Amino acid sequence: EVQLVESGGGLVQPGRSLRLSCTASGFTFGDYAMSWVRQAPGKGLEWVGFSRSKGYGGTTEYAASVKGRFTISRDDSKSIAYLQMNSLKTEDTGVYYCTRSSSSWYLYFDSWGQGTQVTVSS
Amino acid sequence: EIVMTQSPATLSVSPGERATLSCRASQSVSSNLAWYQQKPGQAPRLLIYDASTRATGIPARFSGSGSGTEFTLTISSLQSEDFAVYYCQQYNNWPPLTFGGGTKVEIK
Numbered sequence A: 001e002v003q004l005v006e007s008g009g010g011l012v013q014p015g016r017s018l019r020l021s022c023t024a025s026g027f028t029f030g031d032y033a034m035s036w037v038r039q040a041p042g043k044g045l046e047w048v049g050f051s052r053s054k055g056y057g058g059t060t061e062y063a064a065s066v067k068g069r070f071t072i073s074r075d076d077s078k079s080i081a082y083l084q085m086n087s088l089k090t091e092d093t094g095v096y097y098c099t100r101s102s103s104s105w106y107l108y109f110d111s112w113g114q115g116t117q118v119t120v121s122s
Numbered sequence B: 001e002i003v004m005t006q007s008p009a010t011l012s013v014s015p016g017e018r019a020t021l022s023c024r025a026s027q028s029v030s031s032n033l034a035w036y037q038q039k040p041g042q043a044p045r046l047l048i049y050d051a052s053t054r055a056t057g058i059p060a061r062f063s064g065s066g067s068g069t070e071f072t073l074t075i076s077s078l079q080s081e082d083f084a085v086y087y088c089q090q091y092n093n094w095p096p097l098t099f100g101g102g103t104k105v106e107i108k
Helices: none
Strands: A003-007 A010-012 A018-025 A033-039 A045-051 A060-062 A070-075 A080-085 A094-101 A116-120 B004-007 B010-013 B019-025 B033-038 B045-049 B062-067 B070-075 B085-090 B103-107
Touching: A003 A094, A018 A033, A018 A094, A018 A116, A033 A070, A033 A080, A045 A070, A045 A080, A045 A094, A060 A070, A080 A094, B004 B085, B010 B019, B019 B033, B019 B085, B019 B103, B033 B062, B045 B062, B070 B085
Parallel strands: A010 A116, B010 B103
Antiparallel strands: A003 A018, A018 A080, A033 A045, A033 A094, A045 A060, A070 A080, A094 A116, B004 B019, B019 B070, B033 B045, B033 B085, B062 B070, B085 B103
């Protein structure tokens, strides 16, 4: 069974940093692209960024709203994806979901974690 | 950036009735469109990808159609567990990957 488990969320002050982790199991992690999607309170879904599988260069792409502040990385040996969030803003508050895509080019999300709450507030 | 627009924002339907949800793209996304279902307090779940292919384990009462800029998700006979928010997402032209604003299907 595919499982994605996020951790690392919490309350953080504006301008500070936070690192989220996504621990995967039930599939060959290195074969898949991994993305982060967030949802502000009471709002819709917003794609944050993704990491291609190493077979496709392991490169990353980001939404304009987080580019330069957020970094996605992955440790295929541990089946973990990370989202490093720097210079956090109040508008970054929301639930952050880790997702899996079976293709590094046709990026729909066939598995989702349960999400981790990030609250940016002073 | 491709803007995805869903309509209506809220759809009131009685159990057993048919529900038709729409998603429009600001430019062609070919058939590179997915639909997700999200229930309160839960993560989204993939229903449909490539505009019309049901994901693993999704009941046959869910069907997707369309290509280019106009797409439809149809639930043929609503069950109690289908009352939720539905999102469309394009993956044809990125970054960014973009979602529609969602349609809430509620009990009439």
